[in-house]
Amino acid sequence: MTFLPKSQLPPLLRAIHDPPRRLYLRGDGGSELLALTAVAVVGARACSPYGAQVARMLGRDLAAAGVVVVSGLARGVDGEAHRGALQADGHTVAVLGCGIDRDYPAAHAGLARQICERSLIVSEYEPGVEPLAWRFPARNRIIAGLCAATIVVEARERSGSLITADFALEEGREVFAVPGEITSSLSAGTNALLRLGATPLTCGGDVLESLGIAPAAKRPETGHPLLELMPATADELARRSGLGAAELAAQLAALELDGLTSEADGIYRALAP
């Protein structure tokens, strides 16, 4: 375990109003990772399957284009964003709100281990510091500070993710919000951000374009007819595609293996390639 003193912090982080005095690092990624272009993907812990899917997709698309995906290792959107980045064999940085030696939440210990294999976990807190509620908003300023842009995927009205967005705005960084259903309380926070002038995000390419980065080459295999019908349950897909249950299950599993779809609570959703 190492740490960076204030003088060696990456320039973007050093430029914020209240940079950390030092930044502890864990993992094999190396501190030069922090100097690469980074984008924060944050959002609700209790996210909807839609939020999880979007977070995963963004994590994957951004990492595939060589952007470092920064988030907070929390459940829900954060975890999915990290996972997406790992899936694309890209880099991701988890910023903790507790001591650098801790895996919080404990359920993400496995994820933390995977992140450490190739990327970094960072924290401004020395080993042993407890995860107390007030430390998470403070942690959010580091997430926003490390990144050129911040994406809020899903947030309730008074969500910690909005604090991250506020920090980003204060520092003059780009803020994107993923539009959601206006009737869903899980989208109240993101829709409020949009009303305040945040850029609506419809795909990972939106961010890359504003950062001037070329998106990763698209995968050749797209346009499977089943993907056009999603989101839908297996039975709806069967009826609308005319496939039998057996044939359909086989095709869906094949798409899932190719990373083109995922199932949550019985509903299949297309993942943008």
Added chain:
Amino acid sequence: MLARAITFALVGLEPRRVEVEAHVQSGVPAFTLVGLVDRACQEAKQRVRSGIKSSELEWPGNKSTVNLAPAELKKEGSGFDLPIALALLAASGQVPRDRLAEHASYGELALDGRLRRVGGVFAVAEGARRAGLERLVCALDACAEAALAGVEPVGVRHLAEAVAYLRGELEPPEWVPSNGRARRPPLDLADVRGQERARRALELAAAGRHNMLFGGPPGIGKTMLARRLPGILPPLDDDVALEVTRIHSVAGLVDPEHPLIGYPPFRAPHHSASTAAIVGGGPKLRPGEASLAHHGVLLHDELAEFQRPALEALRQPLEDGEILVARAAGSVRFPARFQLIGTMNLCPCGARGDPGAQCSCSAQRITRYRDRLSRALLDRFDIVVTVPRPRASELQAAGGEGSDAVRTRVLSARLRLADAPPARTPAADVLLTRAVDRLRLSGRGRAKVASVARTIAALAEAGEVLPEHIAEALAYRAPPGLAT
């Protein structure tokens, strides 16, 4: 005077020969019952006395002692009434002793001397046959059950009839031998509309005897589907049917008219059930729901609401196909090779998976809810299907295929799996390996996919497991949020 009657006591499902010895001697009138008898059995004294008097027979007014030997074997229940009465009557010279010794007898007496059927007749009759006794005196409505075990039943309605028969004064009343099997419950798959994936999973579970878990919001027909599984299972072979009948007989659950359980039994214990109620045991060492579902289906509706110990206790029978209930006095084996079907909501409030409702559960609550099931138990479900709420348009669709057609396919797939189980082609192997890597399947997860794929191939009448069969099997694995 001394006389003896033969009957059988049950230890678990096993009949043990018991000699009921009656000794009548002069002395102060008294009636003593000895030989490690339980309460129901001790009460036999009152029933026997009043039964004998109601039959206008003579109560041996002297000092009479009845001993149930061997004395170290615990005797339970009321089936000893009849042999006790007959032994007393023989000891007092009212029934020929030699003739009594050629018969086994079993049944409960009513106070007016009528004979009542009790559970376990089948096992007792089996014991009689093994002990070389050809005839069993029992209640008339227990005859069909006794005859299944290969003894000649002597069905009587009343103690007086039993006595008259033993004296040679009366032929026992005719009973109509019934070869009819117990009826299949009339639940047909044709009642289910839509739910194509769940139907397909049900068919696979039936063909491959896979344990299956249905997840989904309440009210979408998970239970309705699960209840229709027995209807698409093939009938039981005769020797298996007898095995199942023995268990149901001991539990007193056999239909007197059609005693043979010829179809896979279906048991659905309520989620408040105790461990002993599910795996068997308790003070009387009775078979539990898991054994009653032997060669059939055990439905655990609302799986996550069951008490954890009661669920974990299922792991042994799921692995070994039997339950070993150990007591200080000895242990008993109950066969329990059942197919476990579980249903559960996706979250405690039930709204998850329902597009028309918003789930209000926090991530922690959902985790806690799902954590009620151990990984080890979830691991034993080969097929996990999430059933989302169907749209209204699907409910207007015509009813699906009926159970008879599905059952025919299931039967031929089972034969195929038994005769020549299909092996994986190299291409299927490649796909399976890729899936293990991409989806991070455990060793057991891989084995489950391979086994479900074999069933799929058999249902498709394919000689080999092809890649598409592996792919379909992958669709029925547990979602990462639930288990491996």
